[in-house]
Amino acid sequence: MSELRFEGLTVRYGATTAVDDVSLTVPEGQIVGLVGESGSGKSTLARAAVGLAPIESGRILLDGRPVPTTGRRRPLQMVFQDPYSSLDPRMSIGESVAEAMPRGASRLERRAEVERLLELVHLDPARAAARPAELSGGQRQRVALARALAGRPQVVIADEITSALDVSIQGAVLNLVRELQAELGLSMLFISHNLAVVRYVATHVAVMRDGRIVEQGTTAQVLAEPEHVYTRELLAAVPGTNSRSPR
Amino acid sequence: MQRWKGVIRTPVGLAATLLTGAVLVLAVVAPIIWSDDADAIDTSNILAGPSADHWAGTDNLGRDIFYRTLVATRLSVELALAATAIAVVVGLILGTASFLLGRRSGKLVNAGVNIAVAFPGILLALFFAVIFGVGATGAVLAIGLAGAPSMGRLTRTLVASVSARDFVDAARVAGVGRMRILLRHVLPNISEPLVVNATIGAGGALLSFAGLSFLGLGVQQPSYDWGRLLFDGIGSIYVNPAAALAPGAAVIVAGLAFNLFGESVAKALGVGVIGGIRLPSTAAAVATAAPAEESHASTDDVVLDVRDLEVVFPGPAGPIRPVRGISFAVRRGEAVGVVGESGSGKSLTALAVSRLVGDPGRVDASCLELLGTDLRTADTKAQRQLLGTSLAMVFQDPMTSFNPTRRMGSQLAEVARHHQGMDRRSALARAVDRMRAVRITEPERRAHQYPHEFSGGMRQRAMIGMGLMGSPALIIADEPTTALDVTVQQQVLDLLAAIRAADDVALVLISHDVTVVGEVCDRVLVMYAGRIVEDLPATELATGARHPYTRALVAAVPAMDTDLDEPLAVIPGRPVDPADVPEGCAYAARCPLASARCLTEDPALETDVAGRRVACWHAGEPVAIEIEDREIDELEEVEAS
Numbered sequence: 001m002s003e004l005r006f007e008g009l010t011v012r013y014g015a016t017t018a019v020d021d022v023s024l025t026v027p028e029g030q031i032v033g034l035v036g037e038s039g040s041g042k043s044t045l046a047r048a049a050v051g052l053a054p055i056e057s058g059r060i061l062l063d064g065r066p067v068p069t070t071g072r073r074r075p076l077q078m079v080f081q082d083p084y085s086s087l088d089p090r091m092s093i094g095e096s097v098a099e100a101m102p103r104g105a106s107r108l109e110r111r112a113e114v115e116r117l118l119e120l121v122h123l124d125p126a127r128a129a130a131r132p133a134e135l136s137g138g139q140r141q142r143v144a145l146a147r148a149l150a151g152r153p154q155v156v157i158a159d160e161i162t163s164a165l166d167v168s169i170q171g172a173v174l175n176l177v178r179e180l181q182a183e184l185g186l187s188m189l190f191i192s193h194n195l196a197v198v199r200y201v202a203t204h205v206a207v208m209r210d211g212r213i214v215e216q217g218t219t220a221q222v223l224a225e226p227e228h229v230y231t232r233e234l235l236a237a238v239p240g241t242n243s244r245s246p247r
Numbered sequence: 248m249q250r251w252k253g254v255i256r257t258p259v260g261l262a263a264t265l266l267t268g269a270v271l272v273l274a275v276v277a278p279i280i281w282s283d284d285a286d287a288i289d290t291s292n293i294l295a296g297p298s299a300d301h302w303a304g305t306d307n308l309g310r311d312i313f314y315r316t317l318v319a320t321r322l323s324v325e326l327a328l329a330a331t332a333i334a335v336v337v338g339l340i341l342g343t344a345s346f347l348l349g350r351r352s353g354k355l356v357n358a359g360v361n362i363a364v365a366f367p368g369i370l371l372a373l374f375f376a377v378i379f380g381v382g383a384t385g386a387v388l389a390i391g392l393a394g395a396p397s398m399g400r401l402t403r404t405l406v407a408s409v410s411a412r413d414f415v416d417a418a419r420v421a422g423v424g425r426m427r428i429l430l431r432h433v434l435p436n437i438s439e440p441l442v443v444n445a446t447i448g449a450g451g452a453l454l455s456f457a458g459l460s461f462l463g464l465g466v467q468q469p470s471y472d473w474g475r476l477l478f479d480g481i482g483s484i485y486v487n488p489a490a491a492l493a494p495g496a497a498v499i500v501a502g503l504a505f506n507l508f509g510e511s512v513a514k515a516l517g518v519g520v521i522g523g524i525r526l527p528s529t530a531a532a533v534a535t536a537a538p539a540e541e542s543h544a545s546t547d548d549v550v551l552d553v554r555d556l557e558v559v560f561p562g563p564a565g566p567i568r569p570v571r572g573i574s575f576a577v578r579r580g581e582a583v584g585v586v587g588e589s590g591s592g593k594s595l596t597a598l599a600v601s602r603l604v605g606d607p608g609r610v611d612a613s614c615l616e617l618l619g620t621d622l623r624t625a626d627t628k629a630q631r632q633l634l635g636t637s638l639a640m641v642f643q644d645p646m647t648s649f650n651p652t653r654r655m656g657s658q659l660a661e662v663a664r665h666h667q668g669m670d671r672r673s674a675l676a677r678a679v680d681r682m683r684a685v686r687i688t689e690p691e692r693r694a695h696q697y698p699h700e701f702s703g704g705m706r707q708r709a710m711i712g713m714g715l716m717g718s719p720a721l722i723i724a725d726e727p728t729t730a731l732d733v734t735v736q737q738q739v740l741d742l743l744a745a746i747r748a749a750d751d752v753a754l755v756l757i758s759h760d761v762t763v764v765g766e767v768c769d770r771v772l773v774m775y776a777g778r779i780v781e782d783l784p785a786t787e788l789a790t791g792a793r794h795p796y797t798r799a800l801v802a803a804v805p806a807m808d809t810d811l812d813e814p815l816a817v818i819p820g821r822p823v824d825p826a827d828v829p830e831g832c833a834y835a836a837r838c839p840l841a842s843a844r845c846l847t848e849d850p851a852l853e854t855d856v857a858g859r860r861v862a863c864w865h866a867g868e869p870v871a872i873e874i875e876d877r878e879i880d881e882l883e884e885v886e887a888s
Contacts, residue, residue, distance in 0.1 A: 014838075015805075036676065037733070037734060037735070038703075038732055039730035050419075050420045051419070051420070052416055052419065052420070057541070071422060072422040072424075073422060074420060074421060074422040077420060077421070078416075078417070078420050080413040080416065080417060081413075082413060085412050085413040086412075086413035086414050086416075086417050087414055087417075088414045088418075088431075088432050088435075088436070089436070090432075090436055091431070093434075095854040097416075098416075099418065099421060099423060099431070100418075100421035100423075104284075131888070138821075145416070147417065147421070147648075150421075151420075151421050151422065166589055166759060167588075167759055167760065167761065167800065167803055167804050168586045168588055168799070168800065168803050168816075168817070168818035168822075168823070169818075170803065170804070171803040171804070171816060171817045172815075172817040174805065175814040175815055175817065179814075180813070193732060193733060194733070195733070195804045195807070196804075196806050196807050196809065197805055198614045199805070199807060199809075199811075200805040200811065200815070202810055214635035223807070233734050234733060234734060235807075236497055237733040237734045237736065237737035237806055238733065239733075239736070239737075239740075239760065239762040239763045239765075239766050
C-alpha cells in the first residue's frame with residue numbers, strides 16, 4: 001500500500017469549479033474520511049483520481065509519482081455508491097471480479113484468485129456464477145469491493161458505499177472495510193456524508209465544502225475540537241445527538 | 248427466457264408470432280414447391296382473370312400470379328433482411344463511434360448522423376439507387392444505407408444511457424479497454440431494444456422494397472419480388488385487379504407480421520428499460536387546502552385509526568401481501584415513527600392510508616378512519632375533499648412531486664383554488680404566506696421560480712408548505728430527509744417539529760433511519776415483513792426495546808458514541824420477500840433467539856399494561872448481538888438458495 005496525495009487539484013465542469021485547489025494526503029495504510037454535503041465536490045475529487053473527471057490543474061501523486069489513469073494497470077481502484085448500478089447485470093459476479101484482474105494470469109489462476117477474493121469479502125466462492133440480481137444489496141457491495149481489490153490496488157477509493165444500503169446491511173459492510181484495512185493494510189479514501197460512519201472507519205477526516213477542504217486532521221481531533229464553523233454545523237446535525245421531541 | 252414467453256401471451260403477440268413464422272416458412276419452402284407452377288408459360292391464357300385454375304389470374308405470359316406471389320416471398324424477404332442487416336451493421340458502427348472515438352470525433356460523426364436522419368428515408372434510398380444503379384443489389388444497398396442513420400441514432404442513445412451507468416465506469420477504472428467495454432458491457436445490455444427495432448425495421452424495409460420495385464428501381468426481370476409483381480400487375484388493374492391485389496396483400500401481410508412481432512416483443516420485454524432492477528416509483532401528491540369540516544371531527548382525539556390493514560397485489564404465484572394486517576392509531580399532535588428495512592411495507596402503509604395504492608393493488612381493513620370518516624368506501628368527492636383537506640403527504644423525492652414546467656407559487660396556489668375555491672390572487676397570497684411559514688427566504692420572489700431553481704431542501708420545504716395550504720390534522724412524511732444532506736435534514740426535521748408543536752398536527756414519519764425517528768417521534772412502530780413487530784415509546788428505543796429485531800436495528804447503526812474497538816452489530820440474512828413469507832415468525836431465520844416454536848407459530852402482537860406492544864415469543868430475553876461474519880454469510884446463503 002502507498003500514500004496518495006492530491007496537490008492543488010482543481011476540476012472544472014464548464015463554468016463551475018467542482019474541486020477548487022484541494023490538497024489532501026491519504027497516508028500509507030490509513031483510512032481518510034471525506035465528508036461534506038452533496039455538491040461539495042467530494043465525489044468529483046474521487047472521480048478525478050481514477051481518471052473519470054478532467055483535471056484542470058494540480059497533481060495527483062501516488063508515492064510521489066503521477067497516478068496513471070490510462071492503460072491496463074490501475075493502482076487506484078474505486079467502489080461506487082450504488083451496488084445496483086455498478087455491477088453489469090449480464091455478467092456473473094465471478095466474471096466481474098476477474099475482469100478487473102491484471103492480465104496474464106491463466107484461467108486456473110484467475111479462478112483461484114476470484115475464489116480467494118470472494119472469500120476475503122465473506123461471500124461463498126461457489127456462488128461465483130451468480131448474477132447480481134440474485135444477490136442482496138449488501139452482497140453486491142461486497143462483490144464491488146472484491147472487484148476493486150482484484151486490480152491489486154495501492155489505494156482504494158470508496159464513494160458513499162453504504163448510503164444506498166439498508167441500515168441492517170450497512171453495519172456488515174463497514175465491519176468488512178475495517179477488517180480489510182486491518183488485514184491488508186489498505187490505504188483508503190472513504191467518502192461519506194455520514195459523520196458517524198466516518199468516525200467509525202476512518203483515522204483521519206477531511207471536511208469539504210463548495211469544492212474546498214475547510215478542515216482536516218485526525219478523526220478524534222476534528223470531532224472533539226472542530227475549528228471550522230461548518231464542521232460544527234455538521235456535527236450538530238448528526239441525528240441522535242440532540243433531542244427535539246417537544247414532550 | 249421467461250420474458251420472451253410473454254410475447255405469445257397476448258392475442259396480438261401470438262398472431263404476430265404465428266404470422267411471422269408463416270412468412271419465414273413460406274419464404275423457404277415456396278420456391279421449392281411452386282417454382283415450376285410459377286414459371287409455367289401458358290400463351291393460350293394470358294392476362295386472364297381469377298378462375299379455379301388461377302386464383303389470382305395470369306400475367307402477360309400466362310403465368311399464374313398466385314403462385315408467383317407465393318414464390319416471390321423468398322426474394323422479398325431475403326432482400327428485406329439483407330437491407331436490414333446493412334442498416335444494423337452500419338448503424339452500430341455509427342452509433343458506437345462516439346463511445347469509441349471519444350468526444351471530439353464522436354461529435355462529428357453524430358452531427359453527420361443527425362443530418363442524415365433529417366433526410367426522408369425514401370429520398371435517401373432514391374439517391375443511393377441512382378449511385379448504385381438500378382437492380383436488386385443497388386436497392387439493397389440503398390434501403391440498407393437509408394435505414395442506417397436512424398439505427399445509428401437509436402444505438403447512440405442506447406449506448407449513452409448504458410455508458411452512464413456505474414458498471415461501465417467501474418470497468419474503465421479497472422483498466423478495461425474501450426472496445427472490450429463496448430463488447431462485454433454495453434452491447435449485451437442494449438441488445439434487446441436493438442433486436443426489437445431491427446425486426447420492426449425489417450417490416451419497413453419490406454415495404455420500401457415493394458416501393459422501389461414498383462417504381463422500377465428494384466428487382467429487374469426475370470427475377471421478381473412482390474414489388475415487381477405489383478409493378479407488372481398495376482398496368483392491367485382494370486382488366487384483372489387480382490394481379491395487383493395479390494402481391495399487394497402479400498406485402499401488407501408480411502409487413503404487418505414483422506411490425507406487430509417487433510412491437511409485441513418490445514412490449515413483452517419492456518424495452519426502454521435497460522437491464523437492472525427498477526423499483527416501482529410512486530410519485531403522487533395529496534395536498535391539503537381548507538381546514539377540515541368540524542362535523543367530521545370525532546369526539547375523542549384519534550386522528551387516524553387503522554385496524555387490520557392489508558395491502559394485496561396479484562402475483563404470478565398467488566396474491567402477494569406486502570402489508571399483512573397492521574393496526575395502529577395516531578392521536579392529535581402525536582408523532583409516530585415507522586421504521587423498517589426496504590420491503591417491510593412501511594411506505595405501502597402510508598400509501599394505503601392516503602388511498603394512493605393504485606391498480607392492481609387492493610387495500611383491506613376492518614377499520615380505516617381519518618377523523619372519524621371511513622376511508623374504505625368508494626372514492627367519492629366528499630372523501631377526496633377530506634383527504635385533500637386534512638391529510639398532507641410528503642415524499643422522499645420532492646423533485647418528482649412537482650410539475651417541472653410550472654412555477655412553484657401557482658402549484659401551491661392550485662391546491663387552495665381547487666379545494667377551497669379561492670380566487671387566483673388570494674390563493675397566490677396564501678401560497679406565498681405558506682412558503683414563508685416553511686422558512687423559504689424571499690417567498691415573493693421564490694413563488695415565481697420553477698422547481699429546478701429550488702435546492703433539494705427547499706423543494707422539500709415547499710412540499711411541506713403545499714401540505715400546509717390548509718391546516719391539516721395529519722402529516723404523513725415518507726422518508727422526507729433521505730435524499731437530503733445532514734444539515735438540511737436537520738432543518739426539515741426541525742420544521743416538521745415546529746409545525747407539529749404550533750398547530751397540534753399529528754405526524755407519521757416513515758424512515759429506515761432509527762436515529763432520525765428516535766429523535767423526532769413520541770412513539771415508534773417497528774415493521775418487519777408487513778407486520779408491526781414492536782410499538783414502543785421513542786425514548787425507550789435505545790435501552791428498552793424488547794423485540795430482537797428492534798434491538799438489532801438500533802445496534803446496527805453507528806452513532807457518535809459507538810465503541811470503535813467493537814465490530815458493529817449486523818442483522819444476518821436478508822429481508823423477507825413479500826412474495827415468499829415463511830411460516831411462523833417472519834424474522835425467525837435471522838433471529839439469534841429463534842426456537843422451534845418461532846419457526847411454526849407466528850407470535851401475535853401483545854399489548855402490555857403500559858400500552859407497549861411486541862410480537863415475539865422471546866420478547867425481552869437477552870441477546871448476544873455480536874455474530875461472526877462468517878456465520879452471517881452462511882445464513883445469507885441459506886436465505887438466497
